[in-house]
Amino acid sequence: MTETDTTLLPPERPDAALMLQMYESMVLIRRFEERAAEEYMKGHIGGFLHLAIGEEAAVVGSISALRPDDPITSTYREHGQALARGSDPKRVMAELFGRSTGICGGLGGSMHLMDVERHFYGGYGIVGGSIPLAVGLGFAISYREGDSVAMAMFGDGATNQGVLAESMNMAALWKLPVIFFVLNNHYGMGTAIDRASADTDLFKRAEAHGMPAKQLDGMSVLAVYRGVLEAARLAREERQPSMIEARAYRYRGHSMSDPDTTRADEEKERWEARDPLVTFERVLYGEGTLTAETAEAVRASVETQVEEAVAFADESPPVPEADLARHVYAHPWSEDPRGSAVVPR
Amino acid sequence: MSTKAASAPAASPGAAKPVSYREALTQAMREEMQRDPSVFLMGEDVGRYEGAFKVTRGLLREFGERRVVDTPISEAGFVGLGIGAAMAGLRPIVELMTVNFSIVAMDQIVNNAAKVRYMFGGQVACPLVVRMPGGAGHQLAAQHSHSLEAWFAHIPGLKVAAPATPFDAKGLLKAAIRDDDPVIFLESEGLYAKKGPVGGPDELVPFGRAAARRAGSDCTIVAISRMVWITLSAAEELAKEGIECEVIDPRTLRPLDIETLAASVRRTSRAVIVEEGWPECGVGANLAARLYEECFDDLDAPIARVSSADVPMPYAKNLEMAALPQPADVVAAVRRTLGAR
Numbered sequence: 001m002t003e004t005d006t007t008l009l010p011p012e013r014p015d016a017a018l019m020l021q022m023y024e025s026m027v028l029i030r031r032f033e034e035r036a037a038e039e040y041m042k043g044h045i046g047g048f049l050h051l052a053i054g055e056e057a058a059v060v061g062s063i064s065a066l067r068p069d070d071p072i073t074s075t076y077r078e079h080g081q082a083l084a085r086g087s088d089p090k091r092v093m094a095e096l097f098g099r100s101t102g103i104c105g106g107l108g109g110s111m112h113l114m115d116v117e118r119h120f121y122g123g124y125g126i127v128g129g130s131i132p133l134a135v136g137l138g139f140a141i142s143y144r145e146g147d148s149v150a151m152a153m154f155g156d157g158a159t160n161q162g163v164l165a166e167s168m169n170m171a172a173l174w175k176l177p178v179i180f181f182v183l184n185n186h187y188g189m190g191t192a193i194d195r196a197s198a199d200t201d202l203f204k205r206a207e208a209h210g211m212p213a214k215q216l217d218g219m220s221v222l223a224v225y226r227g228v229l230e231a232a233r234l235a236r237e238e239r240q241p242s243m244i245e246a247r248a249y250r251y252r253g254h255s256m257s258d259p260d261t262t263r264a265d266e267e268k269e270r271w272e273a274r275d276p277l278v279t280f281e282r283v284l285y286g287e288g289t290l291t292a293e294t295a296e297a298v299r300a301s302v303e304t305q306v307e308e309a310v311a312f313a314d315e316s317p318p319v320p321e322a323d324l325a326r327h328v329y330a331h332p333w334s335e336d337p338r339g340s341a342v343v344p345r
Numbered sequence: 346m347s348t349k350a351a352s353a354p355a356a357s358p359g360a361a362k363p364v365s366y367r368e369a370l371t372q373a374m375r376e377e378m379q380r381d382p383s384v385f386l387m388g389e390d391v392g393r394y395e396g397a398f399k400v401t402r403g404l405l406r407e408f409g410e411r412r413v414v415d416t417p418i419s420e421a422g423f424v425g426l427g428i429g430a431a432m433a434g435l436r437p438i439v440e441l442m443t444v445n446f447s448i449v450a451m452d453q454i455v456n457n458a459a460k461v462r463y464m465f466g467g468q469v470a471c472p473l474v475v476r477m478p479g480g481a482g483h484q485l486a487a488q489h490s491h492s493l494e495a496w497f498a499h500i501p502g503l504k505v506a507a508p509a510t511p512f513d514a515k516g517l518l519k520a521a522i523r524d525d526d527p528v529i530f531l532e533s534e535g536l537y538a539k540k541g542p543v544g545g546p547d548e549l550v551p552f553g554r555a556a557a558r559r560a561g562s563d564c565t566i567v568a569i570s571r572m573v574w575i576t577l578s579a580a581e582e583l584a585k586e587g588i589e590c591e592v593i594d595p596r597t598l599r600p601l602d603i604e605t606l607a608a609s610v611r612r613t614s615r616a617v618i619v620e621e622g623w624p625e626c627g628v629g630a631n632l633a634a635r636l637y638e639e640c641f642d643d644l645d646a647p648i649a650r651v652s653s654a655d656v657p658m659p660y661a662k663n664l665e666m667a668a669l670p671q672p673a674d675v676v677a678a679v680r681r682t683l684g685a686r
Contacts, residue, residue, distance in 0.1 A: 071433070105466030114465035121432060122465055126456050132422045133457060136429020136437075143385065143411065143435060150429075163452075166422025173417065327467040328501050330525035 012226050014064065016289045020298075022064050022221055023284060026056040026277055027302045029080040032089055035306050036079065036096055036110075040256045044314070045096045047109050050077040054251035057276030058183045059153075060084050061224025062246070066151060066232055071119040071141075073134040074153045076111035077250075078123035081153065087115040093309035099316035106319040107327060119148075127188075128154060128161030131180070135167045138178035142239070149235040151179040151228075157188030159202050165209075168243070172209040177235035179228065180206070180243040183218060189254040190262050206243035218246030219274045222283065248276075367537040369511035370400050370476075373518035374438060376546045378408055381436060384522055387414035387423055388440030388476075397442045398478060398537055424450035424475060428457045428527075431473040436522060444479030444531065445491050458527040459502030474521045478532040480571055480621055481658050481669055490658035490665075492622040494569060495631070497529040498598040504552055505599040507531045509573035511541040513596055516550030523549070533571040553600035557609070561589030564615040564679050567606055567632055568592055572619040572651075572670060579675035590617075590679060598628060606632070607639035614645040617678045619670055624652040649678040 014022065033051045040049045052059060059080035063072065074081045082092050087103060095102030096110050103113055114122035121137060124130035134152030141148050158164055159182060171178040182202050186193045193200050206213035212234065216227045227244050234240040249271035253260030284290035364372070378384045385408075390397055392405040392415040405413040416423040420441060427437035441447050447454065454475065461471050481490030497505045504526055508514040514532070521528035544550075558573055559580050568576035573594045580590040591609050595602055610616045616636055618629040629650040636648055654668040 073429075102466070104464065104468065107466045108464045112464040114468050116465070116468040121429075121469070122461070124457070126452055129425070129452055129456055132425025132453065133429035133432065135422070136426040136431070137433050138429075139426055140430045140433035140435050143430070163421045163425065166417070166419035167425070169417060170419065170422055170426060174414075327463045329504075330462070330470060 012229060014222075014225060018064065019284060019289050020294070022060050022225070023280060023290065024298050024302065025060045025064070025084050026221065026280065027298055028089065028305060029056045029059065029083050030277060031302050031306045032083060032093070032309070033079060035310055036093070037252070037256060039096070039310060045110065046098060047111070048076065049096070049110050049256040050254065051252045051256070052077050052080045052250060054271065054276070055183060055185060055218070055248045056080060057221035057280065058218040058224050058246040058248045061221040062151065062153070062181050062228040062244070065225045065228035067148060069119050070149045070151060070232065071121050071134070071137040072151045072153060073121045073130040073137070074123045075127070075130065075155055075158070076123050076125045077155070078113055079110070081123070082113045082115055082120055085115060085118040085120045087113070087118060087120065089305050089309040090312040093313040094316045097313040097316065098319065099313055100319045101312070101316040105323070105327075128158035128163050130154070131158065131164050131167045135171050135176060135178055138171060138176035138241070139174070142174070142176050147236055149177045149179060149232050151181050153181045153183060155188070156182060156184040156186065156193050156202055157196070158182070159205055160196060164205070168206065168209045168211060168241070171241040172211050175239040176241055177239055178241040179231045179235055180241065181228065182243065182245045184245050184247045185250045186247070187250070187254070187263070190258070201245075203243055203245035211242055212240065213243035213245065215245040215247065218248030219271070219276045219279060221276060221280050363540040364511055364543050365537065366508075366511045366514045366532075366539045366541075367398065367400050369515035369543045370518055370532065371402055371404070372543065373515045373522070374401070374404060375407065377519055377522040378404070378412060380546075381522075383434065384436040384438065385412040385414065386438045386440065387416050387427065389416055389418055389442050391415060391440050396440065398534065400476075400532075400537070401440065420446045420450040421453050425453040425457065427473050427475070428453060428461070428471055431471045431527070432461060432469045436472045436474075438474045438476060438522060441475060441477035443489060443534070444477045444493050445489050447475070447477055447493065454497075454503070454527075454529070455500055459500045462526070463502060470525045471527045472525050473527045474518070474530055475527070476518070476530040476532060478534040478537070480533045480535050481653070481665065482535050484660055484662055484665055485658070486660040487657035492620070492653070494531060494598055494620065495622055495627045497531070498628060498631070502527070503599060504528045504597065505531065506552065506597045507533075507570040508596060509533075509536065509558075509568075509570050509594050511539065511543050513550050513556070515543045516548055517552070517596065520549040520552060524552070531570065535571045536574075539574070550596065552597045553602050554597075555593050555595045555602040555605040557591065557605075558594050559590065559592040561591040562613055563588050564590045564617060564682055565606070565609040565613045566590050566592050566617045566619060566675065566679065568594055568619040569598070569628060570621065572621055575670055575672050576619050576675050579672040579679070582672060582676050583679055588679065588683065601635070603635050603639060607636060610636055610640050611643045614643055615682045616644070616648045617651065617675065617682055618648065619651040619675055621653055621670060624650060624655055627652055646682045649682045651675050651678050
């Protein structure tokens with residue numbers, strides 16, 4: 001059964017300052033991605049651009065429940081993860097533009113953001129492929145007897161990759177501090193979940209590994225926050241890995257190149273009626289944390305940040321071609337940028 | 346002889362007794378684990394069972410279960426785990442029971458290990474070693490007899506070592522463990538019992554330095570891993586007829602010491618390449634292309650290649666022998682090369 005209850009009590013309930021920060025983060029992700037889509041249409045962003053519009057509650061709720069030093073991994077739909085972790089929107093936008101000032105120096109692009117200083121261990125382009133990496137981050141925490149927690153963030157599509165079962169088994173077997181966070185947006189590209197998964201209750205996958213799991217309303221930032229807070233406590237204090245399924249929806253197609261013609265309008269409208277930003281605003285207004293004035297201030301601040309990010313990216317220099325082979329190895333053997341990066345000269 | 350090519354190294358004072366290739370690898374891991382607490386070992390049956398080929402003998406007893414980890418049969422999972430741990434600053438040695446099972450983990454090796462440094466702009470390193478024995482010769486048939494050097498050597502971001510001697514097995518593995526990049530360490534099942542001298546605790550064999558295994562002026566033979574020994578016995582055969590071959594072992598395929606290979610070919614004007622893998626798009630094909638680029642004008646004959654037959658490995662002993670490179674094949678290739686004089 002999906003937990004939708006948002007009447008949180010302390011200490012589960014974030015304080016007013018954190019609630020506002022979460023709200024601002026969600027607004028930032030929404031506006032950042034809307035602007036990124038515009039820049040993509042203008043041809044300023046290449047490759048694939050996967051937008052998480054509609055998924056902001058799942059992204060922000062989960063990351064806000066972690067400590068800043070808890071490492072996370074993600075998929076190729078990860079602009080929000082970087083922004084929620086506090087990465088500079090300027091450098092994230094510059095990465096999408098493929099510029100030298102990008103957060104990965106223009107080598108990664110939209111699908112491969114990383115901000116290791118903020119313990120964001122990256123976006124990865126192969127479905128499911130980053131999950132064992134998070135288990136490795138958890139292994140390293142355990143090996144060093146640290147008290148942080150690793151979170152693998154992946155989509156519903158990844159639950160049908162074998163490496164998820166392998167990863168969950170190892171995490172459970174070795175009692176590693178790992179959270180398996182599946183953001184179920186109900187589609188693997190264009191294929192609806194009930195056409196890809198025999199059992200669409202994805203959290204049940206944990207049961208096979210003796211791992212606790214919860215299915216949450218991924219449109220409710222507070223429900224996600226509370227679920228991940230408990231998962232983090234389990235991992236941190238009891239070395240008990242667990243799984244969280246957050247049920248959400250992406251409003252746009254799989255990527256900017258997806259015309260999104262197969263999903264029913266009625267379905268989209270049903271989800272959009274429960275928009276995570278609007279829902280959260282209502283909660284915040286209701287308790288007086290947010291006023292029309294502060295909401296306007298947040299929107300204005302976000303607008304400025306996003307416009308500055310676009311301007312910064314647009315004005316940033318291209319990546320020097322001399323850097324073509326710079327990061328293939330720790331110590332390049334060759335200055336030849338045309339490859340043979342390890343041929344001794 | 347090129348100044349870069351190390352000749353067969355003398356035993357170090359600390360390790361005068363010849364040891365097996367297997368024990369040389371164990372020594373490398375034991376010494377590096379003693380030296381650096383961030384080094385740990387994981388893989389199928391590496392702990393209590395002490396390795397399918399006993400390469401990890403004694404390590405669980407000495408280092409305990411925290412640092413010698415028996416894994417489930419989940420190659421993609423635990424190679425990926427190793428990559429994540431390496432990104433966090435540990436130095437995992439991941440043993441795959443054989444190279445054949447690396448195919449299951451290829452996504453992790455190619456898409457993650459080889460890419461994380463580059464695609465994230467140098468923010469993380471991946472100091473991971475994936476050790477695995479390969480090769481055929483034990484009637485293990487089509488799925489357990491692979492030599493996949495070419496697959497790994499194809500990938501920028503990986504380093505690839507293929508030691509032929511106990512000395513190199515130890516020295517290269519120690520260098521691999523200390524390396525900040527992911528290393529695919531290809532051992533040879535057929536060489537585990539091979540004995541020879543090894544270096545001491547601080548003797549590393551650097552990557553990208555070929556070794557001359559035999560001097561000669563008539564023909565250069567480049568031989569990979571176990572093929573070094575097949576080639577040396579062929580060279581002895583040929584020496585009886587007065588044909589002196591120079592045998593060069595690249596030791597690492599990535600980085601590749603093309604200079605030493607090319608210098609030898611320039612002296613002998615002839616080259617034969619011997620590998621255990623398949624001929625199409627193989628290591629030999631690549632080395633031949635590189636040598637043609639480097640020293641086409643010095644060649645007196647087309648470069649010859651000796652490889653396994655272009656078939657899945659058969660089970661029947663006689664067919665397996667026919668599929669694998671034998672000394673007679675190397676002798677024939679050298680004669681062919683010289684006949685074109």
